[in-house]
Amino acid sequence: MSVFDQLVGQPRVVSTLRRASTEPAAMTHAWLFTGPPGSGRSVAARTFAAALQCEGAGGVQVGCGECQPCRMVMAGSHPDVRVVDTDQTFIKVGEARELVLEAQARPSLGRWRVMVVEDADRLNDHSANTLLKSLEEPTARTVWMLCAPSLEDVLVTVRSRCRHVRLGTPSPHAVADLLISRDGIDPSMAHYAARAAQSHIGIARRLATDEHARARRREITSIPTGLASLGDALRAAQDLVDEAGEGAKATSADHAEEQRRELLTQLGADLTARTQPPSVRAHLRRLDDRLKAEARRQQHDSIDAALTDLASVYRDALLVTAGSGLDRVNASEPEQIQLLARSFSAEQLLLALETIGEARQRLIANGAPLLVLEAMMIGLLLPRG
Amino acid sequence: MKFRVERDVLSEAVAWVVRGLSNRPPVPVLAGVLLTADPEGTLTFSAYDYEVSATVTVEAEVAEGGQVLVLGRLLADIARNLPAKPVEVSTDGAKVSLTCGSSRFSLIQMPVADYPQLPNQSETSGSVPGDAFTQAVTQVSIAADRGDTLPILTGVRVEIDGEKITMLATDRYRLAQRELTWSPGSTDAEHVCLIPARTLSETAKSLGASAAVDLSLGEAGRGDGLVGFEAGQRRTTTRLLDGEYPKVTSIFPSSVDSVAVVDTQVFIEAVRRVALVAERNTPVRLRFSEGQLAIEAGTGDDAQGSEAIESTLEGPEIEIAFNPQFLLDGLGVLGQPYTRLSFTQSSRPAVISGQAELDGDADDSYRYVLMPVRFAG
Numbered sequence: 001m002s003v004f005d006q007l008v009g010q011p012r013v014v015s016t017l018r019r020a021s022t023e024p025a026a027m028t029h030a031w032l033f034t035g036p037p038g039s040g041r042s043v044a045a046r047t048f049a050a051a052l053q054c055e056g057a058g059g060v061q062v063g064c065g066e067c068q069p070c071r072m073v074m075a076g077s078h079p080d081v082r083v084v085d086t087d088q089t090f091i092k093v094g095e096a097r098e099l100v101l102e103a104q105a106r107p108s109l110g111r112w113r114v115m116v117v118e119d120a121d122r123l124n125d126h127s128a129n130t131l132l133k134s135l136e137e138p139t140a141r142t143v144w145m146l147c148a149p150s151l152e153d154v155l156v157t158v159r160s161r162c163r164h165v166r167l168g169t170p171s172p173h174a175v176a177d178l179l180i181s182r183d184g185i186d187p188s189m190a191h192y193a194a195r196a197a198q199s200h201i202g203i204a205r206r207l208a209t210d211e212h213a214r215a216r217r218r219e220i221t222s223i224p225t226g227l228a229s230l231g232d233a234l235r236a237a238q239d240l241v242d243e244a245g246e247g248a249k250a251t252s253a254d255h256a257e258e259q260r261r262e263l264l265t266q267l268g269a270d271l272t273a274r275t276q277p278p279s280v281r282a283h284l285r286r287l288d289d290r291l292k293a294e295a296r297r298q299q300h301d302s303i304d305a306a307l308t309d310l311a312s313v314y315r316d317a318l319l320v321t322a323g324s325g326l327d328r329v330n331a332s333e334p335e336q337i338q339l340l341a342r343s344f345s346a347e348q349l350l351l352a353l354e355t356i357g358e359a360r361q362r363l364i365a366n367g368a369p370l371l372v373l374e375a376m377m378i379g380l381l382l383p384r385g
Numbered sequence: 386m387k388f389r390v391e392r393d394v395l396s397e398a399v400a401w402v403v404r405g406l407s408n409r410p411p412v413p414v415l416a417g418v419l420l421t422a423d424p425e426g427t428l429t430f431s432a433y434d435y436e437v438s439a440t441v442t443v444e445a446e447v448a449e450g451g452q453v454l455v456l457g458r459l460l461a462d463i464a465r466n467l468p469a470k471p472v473e474v475s476t477d478g479a480k481v482s483l484t485c486g487s488s489r490f491s492l493i494q495m496p497v498a499d500y501p502q503l504p505n506q507s508e509t510s511g512s513v514p515g516d517a518f519t520q521a522v523t524q525v526s527i528a529a530d531r532g533d534t535l536p537i538l539t540g541v542r543v544e545i546d547g548e549k550i551t552m553l554a555t556d557r558y559r560l561a562q563r564e565l566t567w568s569p570g571s572t573d574a575e576h577v578c579l580i581p582a583r584t585l586s587e588t589a590k591s592l593g594a595s596a597a598v599d600l601s602l603g604e605a606g607r608g609d610g611l612v613g614f615e616a617g618q619r620r621t622t623t624r625l626l627d628g629e630y631p632k633v634t635s636i637f638p639s640s641v642d643s644v645a646v647v648d649t650q651v652f653i654e655a656v657r658r659v660a661l662v663a664e665r666n667t668p669v670r671l672r673f674s675e676g677q678l679a680i681e682a683g684t685g686d687d688a689q690g691s692e693a694i695e696s697t698l699e700g701p702e703i704e705i706a707f708n709p710q711f712l713l714d715g716l717g718v719l720g721q722p723y724t725r726l727s728f729t730q731s732s733r734p735a736v737i738s739g740q741a742e743l744d745g746d747a748d749d750s751y752r753y754v755l756m757p758v759r760f761a762g
Contacts, residue, residue, distance in 0.1 A: 077501055078501075079504075100533060100536055101533055105436075105610075106610030106625045106627040108504050108622075113627075134536075139628040140627060140628075266414045267413050267416060267456070267495070269456075270493055
């Protein structure tokens with residue numbers, strides 16, 4: 001199986017990357033992958049890195065996914081491929097400096113030294129500026145790959161130094177096909193999940209495999225029709241925040257235990273020991289810090305995902321009001337959509353979508369989640385009468 | 386896996402191999418050291434941190450071949466403190482047991498499958514005497530940049546032309562160049578590479594005690610990104626820097642007006658004393674006149690110091706100022722009893738080289754070019 005198979009519904013991108021990794025003239029030293037969340041930006045960067053280091057099948061089929069370099073890149077253990085992902089809000093300038101130094105080194109095993117920055121939108125001005133020189137003129141065998149949601153998320157000076165690759169939102173069918181072929185999910189479930197997740201591959205997979213996630217989604221999509229009074233609005237906001245907090249806690253407790261166990265085996269430390277030696281403790285402390293930052297981000301992501309689901313209901317209602325024949329995201333709950341379409345005018349639906357958009361902006365600006373959501377829910381109350 | 390090895394052999398090998406392991410490896414599994422026992426009677430230790438790899442092979446009585454990965458530093462600490470008796474090591478389920486005399490240790494195995502493949506070392510390109518190599522690396526690497534503004538300057542440029550190796554490093558304020566001869570595998574050897582100064586000097590320190598160090602520079606294409614060093618049973622590879630090194634040979638002054646010769650040790654001590662009053666970023670001033678060198682530091686309201694030492698001078702008198710630390714760095718690695726300083730003007734770079742006798746010939750194999758500091762008056 002080729003590594004490119006993981007890039008779903010992006011035939012144009014795949015052909016560009018394939019060409020770049022086989023024809024020297026089509027290669028560029030700095031790439032910027034953009035696309036909506038879930039479209040596979042970092043997957044694109046990793047598969048491209050694997051294709052560049054691939055040794056399989058004599059160059060006919062680059063990115064074979066079976067040779068050792070391919071597997072090492074995909075597992076994140078290739079010495080010449082550095083993947084920078086951060087759980088913090090920003091990539092700090094010190095880290096950026098280290099990257100520049102590392103980018104100067106020649107590849108030691110493969111053909112290229114690849115520097116992948118998964119969250120280029122998290123480079124602050126200072127660290128982005130540190131990278132400029134290296135981005136513009138890296139050494140002959142260094143390739144930079146930056147990933148960001150959109151062109152606007154990176155400094156204009158960084159943007160202008162990179163070749164831009166835009167990943168589109170894959171069609172729900174393509175996502176469903178991936179779920180069926182890769183994860184062996186039942187076709188009708190796969191199609192429901194792909195549609196409901198609005199083609200976000202990760203979320204679609206969770207919806208398809210996790211009953212709790214589906215139930216939660218149903219709860220969220222039924223919020224709009226239940227917002228009759230001020231009390232309803234406040235309750236709905238409180239539920240959303242509680243659920244996000246609990247969800248984050250539940251997943252992260254399992255996750256933390258797993259990460260801890262994995263780290264200890266890799267370190268060759270005794271899993272059952274009550275106190276660990278100092279060198280191991282330092283690793284554990286770093287892991288704890290990372291997990292804490294991750295949990296914070298997860299809570300934020302969880303609320304954001306809920307708002308996406310919520311907005312999809314209003315979108316569908318708007319489609320009904322406008323008489324459009326486009327695919328409904330929530331085709332499985334037609335009554336709610338109809339009810340909403342009857343209660344709101346087209347203008348009010350647009351306003352509702354705007355209210356949700358504003359709440360997301362406020363959350364990004366670090367507003368207190370409960371307050372922001374309460375304000376939003378009050379803005380979404382059903383019109384009287 | 387099961388083998389038996391002498392305590393000293395084990396502790397020396399492990400200590401050497403883990404010396405390069407960082408405390409915060411990029412991937413936790415790299416904190417391990419890989420032990421490979423060959424039934425032919427050899428035992429190989431390997432460590433790798435993506436930048437530097439080290440392997441050493443020792444003789445051992447191997448009863449059963451195999452591979453294990455254990456925590457490198459822990460093994461080194463244990464090996465160092467064992468009693469002087471043969472050490473027996475064998476795998477025991479998920480653990481590795483180590484017995485020496487009456488002391489027993491049980492170490493946890495790390496996952497061998499997760500351990501990256503060590504870079505292969507290509508064929509030897511030639512060999513350098515160990516002491517000359519160490520000295521040359523020390524002399525040159527002091528001038529390499531430690532900052533991160535121009536990554537390429539953190540490297541030592543090594544140029545090989547037949548039987549001559551030229552090492553060069555600069556951080557824009559000083560430049561050090563050392564030429565030495567070696568025995569290349571083929572007389573028409575030509576190669577240029579850029580080795581990170583930090584890893585090069587660590588390598589030189591750890592291999593320099595041996596009589597000869599073999600260099601393998603790799604061929605074009607694959608494996609070219611590494612340089613390998615080998616001394617006896619110890620092998621290490623270092624990843625190279627890439628890029629175009631600035632053209633710096635024009636920095637060496639083409640003509641010389643004044644030449645002074647001073648006793649190196651006396652000069653170092655005097656500069657070190659006077660520099661005590663030179664605060665951050667202030668220079669020491671050197672005034673050369675017939676038979677005497679006056680060293681001064683500090684101005685105006687600050688503390689001041691001065692000292693005069695004996696010196697010869699050919700050509701016009703000159704007053705020049707240097708960053709004291711940069712000056713001392715160069716003098717400290719000169720390795721010759723007398724220091725020759727060549728000047729053109731007090732605003733132009735000066736060249737420092739060594740010589741064996743006061744009125745002997747200059748030894749140009751090592752040259753340290755130092756930019757002067759401008760000073761008022």
